[in-house]
Amino acid sequence: MNETKFPHNAKKNWIGVDVGGTKIAIVLCSEPPIILERVAFPTLPEQGPQRALDMIQKTIHQVIQKHGLAPADIAAIGVSCGGPLDRVAGVIQSPPNLPNWDNVPIVSTLQREFIVDCRLENDANAGAVAEHRFGAGQGTQHMIFLTMGTGFGAGIIADGRLYHGVSDTAGEIGHVRLTSSGPIGYNKAGSVEGWASGGGMAQTAVLQVKTAIENGEVTSLAAQLIANKTLTAKDVADAARQGDAVAKRIVHSTAERLGEALAILVDLLNPELIVIGGLAMRFGDSLLAPARIVMQREALDVPAKACKIVPAALGEQIGDIAAICVAMGF
């Protein structure tokens, strides 16, 4: 991958570690956002953190050796992971998707192994910096990045800089309540995460498909629900793409709730741009167009007109580049 085009420079090699609930990716960059090398392996969270930490260290060694580098040639290692985490101490604190990862000191572990700067950041913040530096947010001063996957979080770029808040938890829009009851997300009924995340869409899908079955409405999702006992946002996306009317309605419901969440961000933070990852990349304008309409209706005119809503530009690479951005520092 472009190895000859971007010759290594001892001061310019960064390692990114993107820790997800399903897989962990190790990436090497010399000329971000170009990725020189990427190796991924399953996280297997049920096996606890030690195996994963060992795999991370082994894989980093392999990657840098393969490119003729030594640890001393690495400027820094960046770890991007779902919160909660202690960024300053460099400790991962039992994220929902890594239930056995209690107080994992990933930064000190990697620093000891490689004798190199190592940094930890939550994935929403890292994604915000990645889109701001290399993606849809380039050149903006006031931008919000939304993860819209299993969860729903925000990374806030304020006056050109990542905003952390006093205890590093800024951006938890997923925990904000939209309705007094409703689907549960982030342990809260009716929250933005309950309504508008991928998990929220799945919950809405189960309810709406059950109603459709009761009403004798035909939908390809009925058979899937009966077979699998549950539905995913991907199931809905596939059915909607095939023209399934119930699936389209589910997307529309989620989009309206997304629009309400966007309106809160627009009224409160007056960003010029909101970049949405996850579902927004999968669904595109079938999700974003109705969300924009609700946002325009719900938010104040001036900030609503000033704010563009777009899907993340880095696509599938966003997690890798986000981890590299953590390595590069903000």
Add this chain to the structure above:
Amino acid sequence: MNETKFPHNAKKNWIGVDVGGTKIAIVLCSEPPIILERVAFPTLPEQGPQRALDMIQKTIHQVIQKHGLAPADIAAIGVSCGGPLDRVAGVIQSPPNLPNWDNVPIVSTLQREFIVDCRLENDANAGAVAEHRFGAGQGTQHMIFLTMGTGFGAGIIADGRLYHGVSDTAGEIGHVRLTSSGPIGYNKAGSVEGWASGGGMAQTAVLQVKTAIENGEVTSLAAQLIANKTLTAKDVADAARQGDAVAKRIVHSTAERLGEALAILVDLLNPELIVIGGLAMRFGDSLLAPARIVMQREALDVPAKACKIVPAALGEQIGDIAAICVAMGF
């Protein structure tokens, strides 16, 4: 007031102009936040902006002459006013409390008259800077100031600096919807301003007192409602202070909605401090104690524990000092 203690300095005299719907105050400071001189006069918004602009100019001349100063001794003039306004162009744009003030170029008018730097800022932002620099927020990096008067707005201090957003409208928490229906504020039913501003408390009071009358419950507010056809937050405060049970219940309802609004700010911005003006200064802990409980319940644990909720420390002087802060620049 302390004239001899704080001798004038040609480089250190600031004029603040606090433009409200009821009154306009002109203040002179040499050693902020000590106010050397303060002159207030009625705004009379129904008479349009020209009379008020003339009065502002005349009063500034009088104030500086009285203190042996000339316009050349003034470092800058700051105007604090309710939005909407165009901060960069220095134009007031029909705030709700100044309905005839269409595109009033107050900055260029004062600059022409006094040949001195002049700046305009909305009152929530100016209040935030005042509390941050001289009040309850001294030494904080992440602070939110809430106006809680007729309206409900926020000024956001992020990483030690006032955050404006891309079109200068950041902080409009009053426009955020808490419920799909409810009292109207900021043209929106069920909004934070509808529920938790002074105007919102007055609306809640009318409904609750009507119910109390229907239920034969005794309250001193009943006679006031019948006599005046309406109620104000001050009526509620006075009755609550006398121990009126219905009034206390109204304060409690408003406090719960305030707590919900605080939780949104805490989850999204993770401030170390929220300083509340207006009603919070009048009601104190009878309002803030239940609001804190709801905030702690509704917001995430870590940011909720990290955030103190206090009334504004500058008290009645906040508007004057806010205008001086605008003059001093942020």
